[in-house]
Amino acid sequence: MLGYLKKVGIGVSVETNGSHRKMDWWRKTCDILTDEDMITFSVDGLANTNHIYRVNARWQDIEKAMRYCAERVTVDWKFIVFRHNEHQLDEARKLAKDIGVRRLTFKKSGRFGRDDPMTPLNSEYVGVVTRNRREIEALIQRDVSAEEFDREVKIAPKCRFGKDLSITAHGFFYPCSPAEPAGPTGWFFANLEHFDLRKFSIEEIVSSKKWRELETLWERASTAPLACREYCGVHKDYLKEYHETSRPDRPNKPQDAIAVTIGG
Numbered sequence: 001m002l003g004y005l006k007k008v009g010i011g012v013s014v015e016t017n018g019s020h021r022k023m024d025w026w027r028k029t030c031d032i033l034t035d036e037d038m039i040t041f042s043v044d045g046l047a048n049t050n051h052i053y054r055v056n057a058r059w060q061d062i063e064k065a066m067r068y069c070a071e072r073v074t075v076d077w078k079f080i081v082f083r084h085n086e087h088q089l090d091e092a093r094k095l096a097k098d099i100g101v102r103r104l105t106f107k108k109s110g111r112f113g114r115d116d117p118m119t120p121l122n123s124e125y126v127g128v129v130t131r132n133r134r135e136i137e138a139l140i141q142r143d144v145s146a147e148e149f150d151r152e153v154k155i156a157p158k159c160r161f162g163k164d165l166s167i168t169a170h171g172f173f174y175p176c177s178p179a180e181p182a183g184p185t186g187w188f189f190a191n192l193e194h195f196d197l198r199k200f201s202i203e204e205i206v207s208s209k210k211w212r213e214l215e216t217l218w219e220r221a222s223t224a225p226l227a228c229r230e231y232c233g234v235h236k237d238y239l240k241e242y243h244e245t246s247r248p249d250r251p252n253k254p255q256d257a258i259a260v261t262i263g264g
Helices: 002-007 023-032 059-070 086-099 128-142 146-152 202-206 209-218 226-232 236-242
Strands: 013-016 038-042 074-080 103-107 153-155 233-235 257-261
Touching: 002 023, 023 059, 038 059, 059 074, 059 086, 074 086, 086 103, 128 146, 128 233, 128 236, 146 153, 153 226, 153 236, 202 209, 209 226, 226 233, 233 236
Parallel strands: 013 038, 038 074, 074 103
Antiparallel strands: 103 257, 153 233
């Protein structure tokens, strides 16, 4: 596949945890790619911590692959910050420079729940997505009225900008992957037939009465489908960070990362 993409002149970006591949595989891959292509290694810690989140990862394989690839193509390192690795950030910077990666990005996870033991102690590494979700969860736990909920929370749909749109393995088109029903409940399940690509084209779906109904539901957070509320609900304290102009590459999604340019 990589060979075909390069043959027709397409740039390639690969993201991997870097483990469980023999060096022959990396040699063949780098022989196909050029310095215009990029490999991002998602490595969340160092030799003694990466395996805590990346279960069964083999550090020796990873570091060897990173060093080999960095000499031949552009290599970035994405590092999710957890409580168990937040003390290693300076050491990671030094290792990144030694390996020769172009950029090291410290990612703030958006998946930390309230009182999650993996949440970093340093609040600098607790991202906007996590803070926002916790504020909304607190409102739900307080069982506030629909009116108060609508004053505090707005829906900022990412799909309006063509981001996160999803086609499922079963042939349905949704505004995002979280909208795919996990069971026989909710607005999207009740309206399943309107999102069926075997019956309608994407153009027909997004211009349909049902899609306009969905957009109307977004006008109030209390009426939005649960998936939309959970994935695109924004507490008023974070509207600026979620604004469509805050991040041109991913409108309505905070940056939640600290990028450090290492070289090149």
